[in-house]
Amino acid sequence: MKPWIERQRHLIDFTAQSLARRKGKSLGLLFVYTLLVFVLASVALYTHALRNEATRVLAGAPEIVLQRLIAGRHDLVPPGYIERIGRIRGVQKIEGRLWGYYYDSVLKANYTFMVPADREIVPGEIVVGPALERTRGLSAGNGISFRAYSGELHTFIVAAVLAHESELVSADLVLMNEADFRRFFAYPDGHYTDIALWVANPLEVRNVGVKLLGTLPDSRPILREEVLRTYASIFDWREGMMLALLSAAILAFGIFAWEKAAGLSAEEKREIGILKAIGWETGDVIAMKFWEGFLVSLFAFLVGYVAAYVHVFHFEFTLFAPVLKGWAVLYPSFALTPQIDGLQVATLFVFTVLPYTAATLVPIWRAATTDPDTVMRS
Structure with a gap:
């Protein structure tokens, strides 16, 4: 050798x-x-x-996101849906979510407005993403105005900027108080954009999705694994x-x-x-x-x-x-x-x-x- x-x-x-x-x-x-x-x-x-x-x-996203469909299009989830979902066996946690898109004519870009479930935000204040801070020159304590789709002008104070480590998912994010969100988008009380669900047994996620379709025929359950496949x-x-x-x-x-x-x-x-x-x-x-x-x-x-x-x-x-x-x-x-x-x-x-x-x-x-x-x- x-x-x-x-x-x-x-x-x-x-x-x-x-x-x-x-x-x-x-x-x-x-x-x-x-x-x-x-x-x-x-x-x-x-x-x-x-x-x-x-x-x-x-990995930390909800296992199922439930949307309501009207004529094949995404619509608001009316009151009563969360209560009906709670009676389905296997559902561990339910959370109504509020989020929407806003077009900024200044930057010609879309922002994602959202009400966070794990963070309290004072009415009249917002928390912005790093890209929004960079492009609009914002910092904590600055004021910024957005014109709602109704034509009314809303002014908010920037309370904080999200960490740059999260920029992959928070670049265009604007977090705000629930009352401010409903007033800005004219959301009626008790209505949500969609519903997030967590299942007790991960092996039963698909079965829970089938039960949701049976209980709420006008809904569309989106599984986390489907979102991963889409990405x-x-x-x-x-x-x-x-x-x-x-x-x-x-x-x-x-x-x-x-x-x-x-x-x-x-x-x-x-x-x-x-x-x-x-x-x-x-x-x-x-x-x-x-x-x-x-x-x-x-x-x-x-x-x-x-x-x-x-x-x-x-x-x-x-x-x-x-x-x-x-x-x-x-x-x-x-x-x-x-x-x-x-x-x-x-x-x-x-x-x-x-x-x-x-x-x-x-x-x-x-x-x-x-x-x-x-x-x-x-």
Whole structure:
């Protein structure tokens, strides 16, 4: 085993020196190769981190959200629904929620107005999200006015700004007192936007959803697992859309890499002929060329992946973030928790390293099995 390892070490040393003699070709290929890996790894890392972040955020979400439908559209939940839901076996906790969207003509952006269940807010005051603070120049103690859809102007005092760590879900959020919310949106007493439910046994969530449909035929229960699947589908679609846009660049690289790997220059052919003439075996020549392709592709993969990691988790995916974030005006600024999926790394490695390495073996096998004199004369 040790002689074989020593043999491979010497072959790697010779391959490295051979690459150094062809700096122009090697650096050009390495740059393009690294750039491709960087782009693909950036998209994969960012999408995977967003999926994990969505899963983490929704872990504390209600297991079921119940909406009322009128003519297929979302409508207010009238009084009495909470009491009827409470009689369904398996429901542990029920909470009527108040939230709605407000269009700000100043920023041409939508805000989410909401009454928090776990926080008391003084009437006449609001708590705003970090993106709203940043774009409107707000801070604690400032006043801000919103014109309701009825035309009436409402003025509020900013009591606090939500923590920047929560910006992924609170960028456009405005929290307010229940009485202020009902007055602003003209919500009648006892009505809610929807109802949040928690189930005692997580295995019975789907059964409780079926019971809700039986008890309230005009309702639509939305399960937390369905919301997670929707987020995953959105991220998959955006990732696929971006990779589709990059498909031309990927195809161009494939052609470039194949041409570089498959086309032996006259200098390389002479080198192979000389090696065969001085006693190198066909297996040694093939192994040398294998190490050449593998070292180039492995180095490009490592540099590209590390650069993508830094780009995603330290520079907030600056180059491609607008494509995958999806917010139109109020872009949240947040730091994703570094997430690396071993299967994702292995898949990227297989699709970027192995094809180029394999492409180097076909022409070198032909040259290595040809008579040395014929190779040097060609």
